[in-house]
Amino acid sequence: MTDRYGVIGHPIAHSKSPVIHRLFAEATGQDLVYEAWDIAPEDLIERVRQLFAEGIRGLNVTVPHKTEIARVASRLSSRAELAGAVNTLIVHADGSIEGDNTDGAGLVNDLRQNLRVRLAGTRILILGAGGATRGIVPALFETRPRDIVIANRTPEKARELARDFRLLGRILGCQFQELGGQNFDLVINATSAGLHGELPPFPPSILGPGTLCYDLSYSMHDTPFVAWAREQGAGRVSQGWGMLVEQAAESFYLWRGVRPDTKPIIAKLPGAPGATDTMQARLA
Numbered sequence: 001m002t003d004r005y006g007v008i009g010h011p012i013a014h015s016k017s018p019v020i021h022r023l024f025a026e027a028t029g030q031d032l033v034y035e036a037w038d039i040a041p042e043d044l045i046e047r048v049r050q051l052f053a054e055g056i057r058g059l060n061v062t063v064p065h066k067t068e069i070a071r072v073a074s075r076l077s078s079r080a081e082l083a084g085a086v087n088t089l090i091v092h093a094d095g096s097i098e099g100d101n102t103d104g105a106g107l108v109n110d111l112r113q114n115l116r117v118r119l120a121g122t123r124i125l126i127l128g129a130g131g132a133t134r135g136i137v138p139a140l141f142e143t144r145p146r147d148i149v150i151a152n153r154t155p156e157k158a159r160e161l162a163r164d165f166r167l168l169g170r171i172l173g174c175q176f177q178e179l180g181g182q183n184f185d186l187v188i189n190a191t192s193a194g195l196h197g198e199l200p201p202f203p204p205s206i207l208g209p210g211t212l213c214y215d216l217s218y219s220m221h222d223t224p225f226v227a228w229a230r231e232q233g234a235g236r237v238s239q240g241w242g243m244l245v246e247q248a249a250e251s252f253y254l255w256r257g258v259r260p261d262t263k264p265i266i267a268k269l270p271g272a273p274g275a276t277d278t279m280q281a282r283l284a
């Protein structure tokens with residue numbers, strides 16, 4: 001029987017997950033369907049329990065449900081526990097439901113495998129202190145950077161996050177204005193400002209000619225952060241397309257025990273040298 005999976009969020013029409021998972025299923029010969037459900041916050045728990053009762057084998061979870069959804073899980077993986085957020089639900093053979101978080105693994109896989117970045121000993125700056133930052137900090141610490149600085153519009157949130165993760169390595173929370181005069185090897189934009197076409201006042205001095213600027217957000221064209229980084233002369237820039245595909249691959253592996261090859265999709269993403277109109281049209 002064909003297994004059913006899907007993604008839940010509110011809104012959900014923009015989600016690329018159905019396209020990506022269908023491509024994975026085609027490439028690996030897995031017999032599954034992948035759907036998308038728009039679920040309002042007030043209906044979340046009841047509707048998700050209903051989906052599982054109908055036989056859904058696993059779900060991806062996106063904004064705004066990543067925290068609240070933990071209530072339907074029988075247990076959380078250690079990375080979901082650390083992140084305080086769940087983006088993948090897995091139904092095990094005994095019927096128990098595990099909540100996991102694949103965002104951090106997705107980012108690190110994209111940085112290391114696709115962008116060939118060496119992270120050990122580097123200085124990493126993360127702009128933003130929301131759910132995505134919580135998801136990526138533990139995975140970034142596993143790569144043994146020299147330190148991680150988190151800067152946020154609301155500095156209390158950055159400091160709180162730094163306190164929560166202080167046992168993993170050297171980490172500091174601050175506001176954007178405190179970054180002046182500091183240089184980083186990797187600058188990750190984890191704010192959602194770009195979604196509204198906004199660019200927070202990041203000091204240009206944070207970038208050097210060797211800095212990689214990585215925007216977790218993604219778009220068919222340059223995001224405001226990527227456009228700004230190019231103007232400031234950043235060494236390299238990347239959008240979060242690769243992370244999106246890699247975190248999906250990690251979820252697919254958790255569900256099916258088969259790791260899809262992400263390279264053929266990554267090679268055709270917007271901005272990649274082999275990008276095709278056909279693939280971009282499927283992702284648009």
Ligand SMILES: NC(=O)c1ccc[n+]([C@@H]2O[C@H](COP(=O)([O-])OP(=O)(O)OC[C@H]3O[C@@H](n4cnc5c(N)ncnc54)[C@H](OP(=O)(O)O)[C@@H]3O)[C@@H](O)[C@H]2O)c1
Nearest residue numbers: 128129130131132153154191192193200216217240243244
């Ligand atoms: N590529 C991927 O696979 C992937 C995966 C996960 C997330 N993402 C992206 O990552 C981004 C963050 O997601 P999230 O879940 O962490 O969101 P979130 O929990 O809502 O956090 C949003 C963050 O952005 C900051 N922010 C929002 N508007 C701002 C503005 N105008 N100026 C300065 N700061 C602003 C907030 O600062 P305050 O604390 O001051 O409000 C907060 O730190 C989103 O764009 C999301 O699409 C991508």
